Amino acid sequence: MLRLQKCILTRLLSSPSTSPISPHHRLLSAAANSPAVSPSPSFAVEEYLVDTCGLTRAQALKASAKLSHLKSPSKPDAVLAFLAGLGLAPADIAAVVAKDPRFLCVGVERTLGPVVGGLTGLGMSRSEISRLVSLAGESFRCRSIVPKIRYYLSLFGSSENLLRALQRCCYLVRSDFNKVEPNVAFLQECGLGACDIAKLCICKPRILTSKHEHVQAMVACAEGVGAPRGSRMFRHALRAVEPLNKEKIAAKYEYLKTTFRWSDAEVKIALSKAPTLLTISKDTLQRKSEFLSSEVGLEPLYIAHRPVMLGLSLEGRLKPRYYVTKFLKENGLLDRGKDYYSILVISEKVFMDKFICRHKEAAPHLAEDYATTCRGEVPARFRFT
Incomplete structure (x- = not known):
């Protein structure tokens, strides 16, 4: 079986990248031309999962129960060749199979090929599609995934944003649009634009698949903490209250x-x-x-x-900047009226320029002491009595 896998991968890797045939057709061709194996009543599914798919023995034992009907490796071989051609690493393929063993039984020409062709038509690259395989799992072996991805690409604005959301909630591609679309429409009614909805749902994608009543309750909670609909903080408030009651x-x-x-x-x-x-x-x-x-x-x-x-970080910003400014004030290098908050919110570069580098001659150890404080220690020069 290991020789068979190497043969499949060799054929894929030797396919000329400059071929006028589309990548989609090359994938189908590689899968279709994988070495044929005659059906054998003694086909050992568990061994195949370990030796060829890379599953652990425990994973293979569990997965084999769902593949007991397989009498030959021909269909799984074609699926493995197709996934390898998409660019999935062996470890990623093993993870897909362990999560959804029946993926090995899906038809390449009837299902996987059309799905990849449809996603390519939506503008997704092969690397993005391979990531989607790992994230979507069993949903990828359904042709209905293509219209769902089309909708989510429009909602999130890009493949990268969609994949980030799927990392947090893979259920998106299995969800019923009868839940998703009313929630999106309601958020729009609340004054959120397309960009705001995308930003919110990339971080909290479960909002899209929640019951409509839950989303309505979230809005009420956001308003209850002082962020009315249409306000600048409304989206941030929704994000904050999403996991709370x-x-x-x-x-x-x-x-x-x-x-x-x-x-x-x-x-x-x-x-x-x-x-x-x-x-x-x-x-x-x-x-x-x-x-x-x-x-x-x-x-x-x-x-x-x-x-x-x-x-802001207590150890990384609140304490270090306070100790630096207190040191400067104690040594007459900074106006005592300087507001602490205004010092906290400036960028690290500006802080370094104005409060560290500017005083390197009068306080040559200040940069070192500041770095020490950022690591969670308080140097002797910052211990005031």
Whole structure:
């Protein structure tokens, strides 16, 4: 069987890339011309899955139960040749077969060929199609996948965006459009444009396949945290509330009040500006609250009006930039009135230019100390009394 696989791959690899025949036809030809093997009542499916498909013994044992009707390797050989011709690596082919053993029984000329031809007609490259095979699994062996991909390409705007969404939710290509289309239409009614819907659903593709009532509840939750339809934060709020229910949102609301000593009004201000606070773990919020309140000395109202800082890394940005600016102020190299938040939100390049490189003569160890702090350590020069 190993010699057979090498023979198939050799034929594929020796096909001239400059041939006037289309790649689609070359795939069919390679599969059709794979070495014929006479049916044998003693065909050992489990051994074939291990030796030729690359499955582990445990995977092969489980998969063979779904292939007990196979009496010959001829059809699986054709499928393997076709997948190899698409560019799938042996490990990827093994993963496809392990996930969906019946993929080996699909007709190359009747199904796989037309599917690949249809996807090529939609503008997908061979490498993109090979990725789709791995992500779509059993859905790829249904010709109905082509119109679904056509719809999703229009929705997401590109093959790359679609594949990113499928990595998070492969169920998209198995979903019923009677669920998907009403959800898209509703999001449009809520004021989201095509670009916003694409960005939202690349990150949260399950929104498309959810029950319509769930999507309506998400919108209500987003509005409840201070992001009305049509607002700049509405899409971000939908992304934040997608995995939550009313009870979890209410619990996080109360935790924010307690942790940051915020009033109800201040919680609403913070969430309206940064609804992603709902997605930050309690432990992370607690540690940031202790640092910003106790060490930096920021007032609750100041933080509530600038909640973006709570989404920044404590070890990678909040602490290092605070210690650098405090060091500069302590040594008379920076105006004490410089606002902490304005220092936090500038880019790393600008920060390095303005607060590190500019003072390399007066503070030659500053860059080294800053790098040390970014690694989670506090150098002696940054330990203020």
